[in-house]
Amino acid sequence: MDLKVLLDIARKSIFTYFDNSLILNKQFYLSNYDELNEQRATFVTLTLNGRLRGCIGSLNAHTFLYEDVFINARKAAFNDPRFEPLKFKDFTNIKIEVSVLTPPKKLDYIDRYDLKEKLIPNKHGVILKYNSNQATYLPQVWEQLTGFDEFIDSLCIKAGVSSSCLNDNAQIYVYEALKIKE
Incomplete structure (x- = not known):
């Protein structure tokens, strides 16, 4: 393309x-x-x-x-x-x-540590869904929010939820992005 x-x-x-x-x-x-x-x-x-x-x-x-x-x-x-x-x-x-x-795919995880092992920085965009709240970060946001904890905590704030939602069945979806910029 x-x-x-x-x-x-x-x-x-x-x-x-x-x-x-x-x-x-x-x-x-x-x-x-x-x-x-x-x-x-x-x-x-x-x-x-x-x-x-x-x-x-x-x-x-x-x-x-x-x-x-x-x-x-x-x-x-x-x-x-x-x-x-x-x-x-x-x-x-x-x-x-x-x-x-790419189409989002549900990522099953056991806890925050398991999620950290499964997410690939700079490759995965992440959608967090918890109750009626939802937020996403594109893969390139990993460049600005260094490290898993900062990325996930910021995503939770963006969604208007506590990062403890990860211990309470918050749904995580991942996608990839083909990007071009000027």
């Missing part, structure tokens, strides 16, 4: 929000890149001056790759509740990263 086309779709998706007189030629992309017709889940991450500026994605494939990238790019730019909508003056300075996810 030519991953650069995903960056092109993401950037143009955001740009056409600012200038709606321009329209992406969806048929061109779909007829020239067969992979864009596959159902895949993606995340689009935006950074500005090296800092997170938006990150939105899908954990499960529910639409075609083209659509998922297009929609998630716009959501990352304009609908991430952690940030104000992207301003046009910042558009040229953002860096875009697109991650194409």
Whole structure:
């Protein structure tokens, strides 16, 4: 798969929000890149001056790759509740990263120590589900949160639960990501 086309779709998706007189030629992309017709889940991450500026994605494939990238790019730019909508003056300075996810697989574990042995840093993205709470970290988050304990504790905080949930049947799913960034 030519991953650069995903960056092109993401950037143009955001740009056409600012200038709606321009329209992406969806048929061109779909007829020239067969992979864009596959159902895949993606995340689009935006950074500005090296800092997170938006990150939105899908954990499960529910639409075609083209659509998922297009929609998630716009959501990352304009609908991430952690940030104000992207301003046009910042558009040229953002860096875009697109991650194409494998389907999540449930990871059975006995306790925190067993989980530590089974998770592979920088390879596994992790979804934590506990009661009605859920959070995920992409595999690249391992680069920022060094070590298993910091990664898992931060993921629990993100989900709004105590890290003791791992002793109480919290569900863990793992996935991998094929990523490209500008």
